Amino acid sequence: MYYMLECDDVSDSQPITTVIGGSTYVRWGRTTCGNNSQLLYEGFVMGSHYSHEGGASNYQCLPLKPEYSTYTLGGSWVYGAEYETGSSIFPNAMQNHNVPCARCFAATRSATLMIPAKRTCPPSWTKEYEGYLMAGYYSHKKPYAFECMDAEPEAIAGRSGNEDGALFYFQIASCSSTGHCPPYIESAELTCVVCTK
Numbered sequence: 001m002y003y004m005l006e007c008d009d010v011s012d013s014q015p016i017t018t019v020i021g022g023s024t025y026v027r028w029g030r031t032t033c034g035n036n037s038q039l040l041y042e043g044f045v046m047g048s049h050y051s052h053e054g055g056a057s058n059y060q061c062l063p064l065k066p067e068y069s070t071y072t073l074g075g076s077w078v079y080g081a082e083y084e085t086g087s088s089i090f091p092n093a094m095q096n097h098n099v100p101c102a103r104c105f106a107a108t109r110s111a112t113l114m115i116p117a118k119r120t121c122p123p124s125w126t127k128e129y130e131g132y133l134m135a136g137y138y139s140h141k142k143p144y145a146f147e148c149m150d151a152e153p154e155a156i157a158g159r160s161g162n163e164d165g166a167l168f169y170f171q172i173a174s175c176s177s178t179g180h181c182p183p184y185i186e187s188a189e190l191t192c193v194v195c196t197k
Helices: none
Strands: 023-028 039-049 062-063 078-081 098-107 112-116 126-135 147-151 165-172 192-194
Touching: 023 112, 023 126, 023 147, 023 192, 039 165, 062 098, 098 126, 112 147, 147 192
Parallel strands: 078 165
Antiparallel strands: 023 098, 039 062, 039 078, 039 098, 112 192, 126 147, 126 165, 126 192
């Protein structure tokens, strides 16, 4: 239901207050939010298959308990996402483990910003988490949006098979195409930070 507010309904003596709506973000690779945010739901990451040409080009954080409406058992498949790290950057071996996620709400902040190649936020912004810039692999058919994977990721228990659905790879800079080396380092895994304000 909608109401029309007439100008006569508002008095000049009534204070106008600002309502901050808050900001949401996904903490990729974790099941919890930072101390400054509220957990909306814990979930797992899914996306289109890395070898398919169709489907979407972004990862999704799906809740653990779905709610269905009418369905016909048809459509375009989405697949569980795995870490394809093959390195010792993360504290624990994550290769082929499925990726959890958390949808978070920062109630007192209204903007969210992910900064690639940084570990710190601008002045007056709140750091929610830092990590590594990840997306699909350059030679795969399926392109993916860049996401900031938490620097200390978790894995979904019991899901470590090499099923290769949607995949997360570290992203590295190509100095020959950017012209910004130094300070960038050829083939070094790029960091990232998620900030709110």
